[in-house]
Amino acid sequence: MRGAAAGVVLLAAVLVSGCSAGQSQELKAGSGPAGGSKVDERAWPARTPVSGLTKGMVLPIEGYLISYPETVAWQRAQQSLWKRCMQRYGFTSFDPPEPGMFPPPGYDDANMARRYGISDSKEAARYGYHLPGGMGEPPVWEPGEGAERAVFSGSGVQVRSGSYKGEKVPENGCQGEVKGKLGRISYALASKVExxxxxxxxxxxxxxxxxxxxxSCMKSHGYRAEHPYKAPDLISTLGSENPSAAETALAVADVGCKKTSRLVDVWFGAEEKIQKRRIEENQLALDEERKKNDAVLKTASRANDY
Structure with missing residues (x-):
């Protein structure tokens, strides 16, 4: 999350992967909104693609990335600790938007369903290159002006000599206090390998x-594209709310040619071998990175259970 002064984005696309064997932060398939929550976990991406040419595909590095449910669990813990801190200073209405309302298209950063371009013929026929379901953008949130922002960030005219109304404010405010307590998820090495x-x-x-x-297959359908990543450049409706007929026709041809050429299977197989080699080369560092993230997630779990 970005700092308070620049605004805080409730990240929707930490496109993250499978949990390690010891992790319990799994996607609860089929669970809708509970209590007063607006989050419908049924809209969250599945751990592996459930249809299309990438169905069931999981790359080796995904065990070292961070899954979307894990990201949401960490964000929920962060907000819970923020609120508790802010309440100590009388800000009882401090209420950032709930995490999990704007899920990304993929379960992890590998984004398998579209890693090699679009790969699902049914989605292509309905959405073209657009994301299914018209996924919205995550909201940008900032604390309220004045005292709320000052206490949250630890700086502002309302915080004098490190205190607010006689109560000492943590260094860098409640935001800094929570960062120290909770820690941050970091998977830079895993992302680099990915x-x-x-x-x-x-x-x-x-x-x-x-x-x-x-x-060559695309050319036989009347389209000239050297690479799947360049196929969307052939249409001009990506910025529109809905795909055009021309876009869906191109997308269907794209997926059909991937099936004919076995491109997805070949590419996945090649990348799988490369990742296994790169993981072996960085095994100790990757294990340490995941271990640290598991510790952060364990702390987050305790905060959420509080």
Whole structure:
């Protein structure tokens, strides 16, 4: 989350992955809003794609990334601790937007369903290259002006000599206090491996060959595109609310040619081998990174159970 002065975005797209064996922050499939919550977890992405050419595919690095349910659990704990801190100073109406209302298209940063371009023919026919369901943007939130912002951030005219109305304010305010208590999720190394493997796999001969077959197939349908990532450039309706007929026709051809060329299977297989090698090369550091994140999530779980 961004600092208070710049606004705080309730992140929707920490496109994250499978939990480690010891993690309990799993997606509760089928659970709708509970109590006064506005969050419908049924709208959250599944752990693995449930349809299309990437159905059931899981890359090795996903066990080291952070899943969307884990991200939401951490955000909920952060907000809970924020509120408790702010209430100590009389801000009982301090109420940031609830996490989990604006889910990303994928369960993790690998975003398997669209990692190699769109891959589901039914979605392509209905949405083209648009995201299914018209997913909204996460809200940008900032604390209230004046004293609320000052106590939250720890700076402002209302906080004098480190105190607010005679009560000492933590360094960097309630935001700083919670950061110290909760810690932050960081998976920079896992993300680096995830990104690097995708880039490296693009140059694997078998992948390049499959892309060429895909491109030839697209040409037979009347479309000239050298690579699946460039296919959306052939239409101009991505910024519109709904896809055009031309967009859906292109998208259907795109997925059909991926199936004919076996591009997704070939690319996934190539990237899987690369990731296994890169994980082995960075095993100790990746394990340590995941261990630290598991500790943060354990702290978050205790805060949410409070």
């Amino acid at each position: 990104f690097a493997s995708l880039e490296e796999s693009r140059n694997v001969p078998a992948v390049r060959s499959a892309v060429a077959v895909w491109s």
